[in-house]
Every structure is written in C-alpha cells, then in structure tokens.
Amino acid sequence: MEILVSQYLDGRLGQAEASRLKRRLAVDGELREQLRLYSRLDGVLKEGYADPPAGVDYDAQRAEIAAAVERSVLLEGLARRRLVFRPVFAALAAAAVLLVAASAALLVYKPGTPAPTGAKIEVAVVSVAPPAVGAGQLTVSLVRPAPGDVPELVMTSDDDLPAGIVIASVGGREGPPEASGFEMFGLPGI
Amino acid sequence: MDRMADDRPGRSDQELVVSALRGELAAFDELVRRHQKQATALAYRLLGNTDDALEVVQEAFLASYRKLGTLSRQERFKPWLLRIVANVSLNRRRGRALRRTLSLEAMAAGGDQDRGELNRPDPHAATGEQHASAHELRGLIERTIDGMPPLQAQALLLFVRAEMPQKEIAQMLGCSVEAVKWHVFSARKKLKEVLKDYL
Numbered sequence: 605m606e607i608l609v610s611q612y613l614d615g616r617l618g619q620a621e622a623s624r625l626k627r628r629l630a631v632d633g634e635l636r637e638q639l640r641l642y643s644r645l646d647g648v649l650k651e652g653y654a655d656p657p658a659g660v661d662y663d664a665q666r667a668e669i670a671a672a673v674e675r676s677v678l679l680e681g682l683a684r685r686r687l688v689f690r691p692v693f694a695a696l697a698a699a700a701v702l703l704v705a706a707s708a709a710l711l712v713y714k715p716g717t718p719a720p721t722g723a724k725i726e727v728a729v730v731s732v733a734p735p736a737v738g739a740g741q742l743t744v745s746l747v748r749p750a751p752g753d754v755p756e757l758v759m760t761s762d763d764d765l766p767a768g769i770v771i772a773s774v775g776g777r778e779g780p781p782e783a784s785g786f787e788m789f790g791l792p793g794i
Numbered sequence: 795m796d797r798m799a800d801d802r803p804g805r806s807d808q809e810l811v812v813s814a815l816r817g818e819l820a821a822f823d824e825l826v827r828r829h830q831k832q833a834t835a836l837a838y839r840l841l842g843n844t845d846d847a848l849e850v851v852q853e854a855f856l857a858s859y860r861k862l863g864t865l866s867r868q869e870r871f872k873p874w875l876l877r878i879v880a881n882v883s884l885n886r887r888r889g890r891a892l893r894r895t896l897s898l899e900a901m902a903a904g905g906d907q908d909r910g911e912l913n914r915p916d917p918h919a920a921t922g923e924q925h926a927s928a929h930e931l932r933g934l935i936e937r938t939i940d941g942m943p944p945l946q947a948q949a950l951l952l953f954v955r956a957e958m959p960q961k962e963i964a965q966m967l968g969c970s971v972e973a974v975k976w977h978v979f980s981a982r983k984k985l986k987e988v989l990k991d992y993l
Binding site for chain 1: 817819822823826827830831834835838839842844847848851852855856859860928931932935950953954955975978979982983985986989990992993
C-alpha cells in the first residue's frame with residue numbers, strides 16, 4: 605500500500621487506481637497518516653532547495669568558466685604542437701647523439717697504436733692451482749681483449765715474493781683479469 | 795579574445811554549439827550565460843552546498859566544452875549539460891560521503907564513539923522545542939541520503955530535488971523506469987523511518 609501512496613503523491617497512479625486509493629484513504633486512518641508523512645517528507649526534502657542559491661555572482665562565475673575554457677584551449681593547442689614536434693625532435697636528437705658518438709670513436713680508436721702501460725695493481729692470490737705455466741711465470745688473459753690491449757697478462761710469481769701477493773702490471777684497458785688456475789678478489793680500479 | 799567578439803543575441807543553442815565547435819569562444823560563453831543559473835540550481839539541489847555547486851558547475855561546463863564534439867543532437871545542449879552537471883554533482887556527493895564515513899570511522903576508532911551516531915539530533919531536546927532546528931534536520935537528511943545505496947540516493951535526489959523525469963533518470967542511472975520508481979520508494983521509506991519524529 606505504501607508504494608501506492610508514494611506513486612499517488614507523484615501523480616503516477618492511473619485514474620482507477622487513484623480512485624480506489626482515495627476510497628481507502630477515506631476509511632483508513634493509518635493510510636491517511638502514511639500519506640501525510642510521505643507528503644511532508646517530500647516537502648522537507650525540497651525545503652530550501654526550490655530556489656537557486658542566494659548571493660551567487662553569476663558574472664564572476666561566467667568569467668571563471670571562460671578563463672578555464674581558454675586555459676583548456678591553450679593547453680590543448682600546446683599538447684597538439686608537442687605531439688607534432690616530438691618525433692621530429694626525437695629524430696634530430698638521436699642523429700646528433702650518433703654523430704657525436706661516431707666522432708668520438710674515430711678520435712679514440714686508432715688501430716695499431718700501442719697500448720699505454722697500465723698502473724701497477726696488487727693482486728691477492730688465494731690459491732695457485734694448477735702450478736705456474738713455465739718457469740716462474742703465470743699467464744692469465746684479459747676478460748675482454750680488444751684491439752690495442754695486451755692480450756696476455758704476464759704475472760710475476762717468483763718464489764721470493766711474499767706468500768699470497770703477486771705484483772702484476774696490467775697493460776691496456778682496465779678490466780678484471782680472468783683468473784686461470786687461481787682466484788683474485790677485491791681489486792680496486794680493475 | 796578576438797573570438798569573443800561575436801556574441802549576437804537570438805542565436806539558438808544549436809547555432810551556438812556549431813559556432814563553439816568552430817572555435818568561437820563567444821558562442822560558448824553565451825551558452826554559459828544562458829544555462830548557468832539552472833545548472834547552478836541543479837548542482838545546489840543535489841549537493842546542498844553553494845561552494846560545491848559553483849565548483850561543480852565550472853567543472854561541468856568545462857567538460858561539456860571538451861566533449862562538445864560528441865553531442866550528436868546539438869539542439870539538446872541544455873538537457874545534455876544538465877545531465878553532466880547531475881553526474882558531476884552525484885560523483886562529488888559520493889566522494890564527500892565517503893570522506894565523511896572515513897573520518898567518522900577514524901573518530902570511532904579513536905574512542906569518540908558518541909559521534910558515530912551521525913550527530914543525530916534529539917527531537918525532544920532539553921530546549922523544550924518539539925523539533926530539532928532546521929539546520930540539524932537538514933544535516934540528518936543529508937547524512938541519511940548519503941548512507942543509502944548509491945542508486946537509491948541518486949534516484950531520490952534526481953527525482954524529488956532535481957525534479958527530473960523518471961525516464962531521464964533511468965537513462966542516467968542505466969536502469970529501467972520501474973527500477974527508478976522502486977529506488978525512489980525505498981529511499982523515501984527509509985527517510986520516513988528516520989525522520990518520523992520530525993514529520
């Protein structure tokens with residue numbers, strides 16, 4: 605029944621249904637109370653909301669909206685321009701980087717130039733196995749031999765050296781020597 | 795602002811939309827002037843707060859400008875705009891209700907449980923007045939609406955406060971007209987229970 609009352613208030617009941625409800629309302633006090641409550645409820649819900657809010661400066665509101673729209677138009681224009689130019693700039697930047705890299709490589713890389721002598725480093729020898737190749741010498745290779753590098757690193761390992769310490773002279777590029785037969789560790793600068 | 799120069803009166807909404815789409819900002823400004831009061835009134839009815847309503851209206855007009863190209867029936871600018879206003883308002887209201895719930899939960903967790911009752915006013919308050927103040931009653935109504943399932947609350951607000959046709963509400967909420975009727979009834983019933991001492 606309550607739903608009929610609600611719809612009656614909204615004017616959504618057909619004529620026949622509305623007449624039936626009216627007849628019922630005439631004799632049913634509880635139903636009349638429901639009608640009163642729902643009717644009052646709608647009034648309370650709308651109270652204070654029927655009119656537009658007071659004190660609004662509509663000219664200022666319009667100006668703010670216009671400013672927001674203009675900002676949006678400007679930003680959209682910038683974004684579009686950025687989209688158009690981004691690939692061009694990216695391509696130009698990539699070309700410039702490639703050019704600089706190629707020039708640097710040509711300057712640095714000169715085939716046949718002897719490798720500079722490297723600094724002396726200390727190498728801690730943890731173990732020596734298998735024993736030295738040849739008399740009083742160990743041979744190790746660089747990890748990444750490159751043109752100009754000394755392909756083989758000759759390490760002194762005479763019996764007179766203090767136990768576990770080998771002085772090695774590394775020529776060419778820096779890089780950890782690959783241990784052959786013995787381990788190395790904690791080599792600053794390598 | 796050269797493009798603002800041409801704001802000839804008497805042009806239809808459709809003509810103004812077409813001009814705005816060509817980049818004539820004056821045309822859009824005229825659309826704002828024409829519909830801002832109604833848009834603000836609608837947002838206010840749905841939000842119950844003037845500041846929120848003004849922000850929502852600005853957001854809605856901006857959104858409508860950005861989406862203007864998607865408006866297929868340009869003569870229907872006004873209902874389309876009001877729908878955007880309603881949508882943005884209801885979203886704002888949902889966010890507001892969520893924040894309020896979270897802050898109440900935080901208060902309750904902090905031991906301030908008395909306030910967990912949503913500050914329900916006492917209809918038989920010690921002042922001797924039979925009814926709580928209009929301000930308190932309004933607060934209770936808003937909080938009760940915010941505590942409802944979203945579809946119920948939205949159907950009620952759009953139908954009772956915004957006085958939108960049920961068919962349009964059904965389209966907005968993505969449900970049938972019958973469902974709208976049911977949601978409105980359920981929401982009214984709930985409010986009637988909560989407010990029966992004040993009605």
